[in-house]
Amino acid sequence: MKQKNLELAVGLFVALGLAAFFMLAIKVSDLSSLGNDEGYRVTAHFENIGGLKARAPVTLGGVRVGRVVGIGLDPQSYEAVVTMSIDPKYDRLPTDSSASILTSGLLGEQYVGLEPGGMDSYLKEGGTLKLTQSALVLEKLIGRVFTNMASGESAPPKTP
Amino acid sequence: MMASLAELGRFALDRLARLGRANLFLLQLLRALSFLFRRPGLLVKQLHAVGVLSLPIILVSGLFVGMVLGLQGYANLVDFGATSSLGTVVALSLIRELGPVLTALLYAGRAGSALTAEIGLMRATEQLASMQMMAVDPFPRVLAPRFLAGCIAVPLLTGIFTAVGILGGYLVAVVQLGVDGGSFWAQMQAKVQLLADVGNGVLIKSTVFGLVANWIALFEGYQAQPTSEGVSLATTRTVVDTSLAVLGLDFLLTALMFGEW
Numbered sequence: 001m002k003q004k005n006l007e008l009a010v011g012l013f014v015a016l017g018l019a020a021f022f023m024l025a026i027k028v029s030d031l032s033s034l035g036n037d038e039g040y041r042v043t044a045h046f047e048n049i050g051g052l053k054a055r056a057p058v059t060l061g062g063v064r065v066g067r068v069v070g071i072g073l074d075p076q077s078y079e080a081v082v083t084m085s086i087d088p089k090y091d092r093l094p095t096d097s098s099a100s101i102l103t104s105g106l107l108g109e110q111y112v113g114l115e116p117g118g119m120d121s122y123l124k125e126g127g128t129l130k131l132t133q134s135a136l137v138l139e140k141l142i143g144r145v146f147t148n149m150a151s152g153e154s155a156p157p158k159t160p
Numbered sequence: 161m162m163a164s165l166a167e168l169g170r171f172a173l174d175r176l177a178r179l180g181r182a183n184l185f186l187l188q189l190l191r192a193l194s195f196l197f198r199r200p201g202l203l204v205k206q207l208h209a210v211g212v213l214s215l216p217i218i219l220v221s222g223l224f225v226g227m228v229l230g231l232q233g234y235a236n237l238v239d240f241g242a243t244s245s246l247g248t249v250v251a252l253s254l255i256r257e258l259g260p261v262l263t264a265l266l267y268a269g270r271a272g273s274a275l276t277a278e279i280g281l282m283r284a285t286e287q288l289a290s291m292q293m294m295a296v297d298p299f300p301r302v303l304a305p306r307f308l309a310g311c312i313a314v315p316l317l318t319g320i321f322t323a324v325g326i327l328g329g330y331l332v333a334v335v336q337l338g339v340d341g342g343s344f345w346a347q348m349q350a351k352v353q354l355l356a357d358v359g360n361g362v363l364i365k366s367t368v369f370g371l372v373a374n375w376i377a378l379f380e381g382y383q384a385q386p387t388s389e390g391v392s393l394a395t396t397r398t399v400v401d402t403s404l405a406v407l408g409l410d411f412l413l414t415a416l417m418f419g420e421w
Contacts, residue, residue: 003201003204006204006205006208007204009208009212010204010207010208010211010212012212013207013208013211013212013215013313013316014207014211014316016215016316016320017315017316017317017319017320018316018319019323020316020319020320020322020323020324021319021323021358021362023323024255024319024322024323024326024358024362025354025358027345027349028251028255028323028326028348028349028352028358029349029352029353029354029357029358053346053347053350054346055342055343055345055346055349056342056343056346057340057342057343064340064342067342104241104244109244109245109343109346109347111343
């Protein structure tokens with residue numbers, strides 16, 4: 001009986017240790033399995049998603065309404081396809097709502113921000129958001145500022 | 161002058177001889193391990209002593225270390241609006257450094273000292289000598305099960321410590337401070353790599369620390385002077401030497417594993 005209890009305790013200990021490693025592998029590191037939400041799925045095509053990651057929040061007016069569950073590439077249009085899972089509580093999003101990729105703070109993570117539209121029909125499972133705005137890529141922005149500055153400098157001598 | 165020089169020489173030779181004895185002791189231990197395939201029951205008893213009974217302190221310290229990391233990380237990250245990286249900070253510091261090192265230090269205090277005292281007293285009360293009188297080798301029966309059990313227990317305890325610590329960080333960050341739970345896990349998963357971080361940090365480091373901690377503990381007990389004073393001295397030395405060895409080795413391993421970053 002004594003030996004039995006001892007073995008039981010040790011068995012529990014080893015199982016706990018293995019479970020901890022399992023959690024470190026599945027939950028903490030990059031081996032995560034996706035898709036255990038019960039929300040409805042909506043997709044949106046973006047030209048550029050910047051640094052958006054799976055499981056990033058989807059917000060409407062700053063309130064989290066769902067999260068990104070998958071990121072893929074459309075092989076025809078070469079656009080990024082972002083699949084979002086929206087909480088079934090928020091089932092009255094107009095079909096012409098728009099999605100944009102925003103950054104929380106200057107260095108924060110990126111998330112999807114929704115803007116509600118005005119249509120009477122609502123988004124359902126498998127719906128698509130047509131109006132999208134890509135992520136702001138800082139390098140491109142700086143590049144554009146520089147080209148503007150360069151053209152601005154070279155422009156005045158031509159005018160007189 | 162000559163006398164003090166001779167003293168230094170004796171000290172150095174003493175240390176060297178001790179190191180040699182420790183290595184021979186480890187060899188003997190490793191050679192005795194195969195006996196455990198025939199008597200796994202011995203292993204179970206020791207796993208209970210060093211593993212199961214160390215669980216409370218590991219669970220509680222892991223939880224609190226994780227919670228403190230969550231609080232401190234939040235206090236620093238909130239200025240930059242980067243609280244969503246809190247998960248990464250907590251997980252990486254626990255997985256790479258704090259989990260293996262703190263578990264090894266706690267193990268040395270909780271189980272290593274007990275091992276030394278047990279073996280030292282067995283020697284002081286001549287239990288080991290009487291086993292040898294009966295032609296029973298104490299290595300396979302007494303020392304090897306304790307050694308192997310310790311080497312199995314430390315990585316498992318490290319895994320538990322790290323997992324509980326991350327849960328503690330989650331508790332403080334998400335439940336108490338209101339960091340978004342999704343980005344807490346998402347950023348963590350994006351930054352923590354299975355092999356480079358969990359494999360190197362938790363698995364390899366803790367295996368090395370477990371080997372060293374148990375080796376030192378058993379050797380100190382086996383070498384202890386057979387007096388009450390000698391046993392107490394050996395117990396102290398186990399904790400001090402293990403802590404120093406673990407911290408030194410940790411620096412070495414970190415430099416090898418993560419040095420190029």
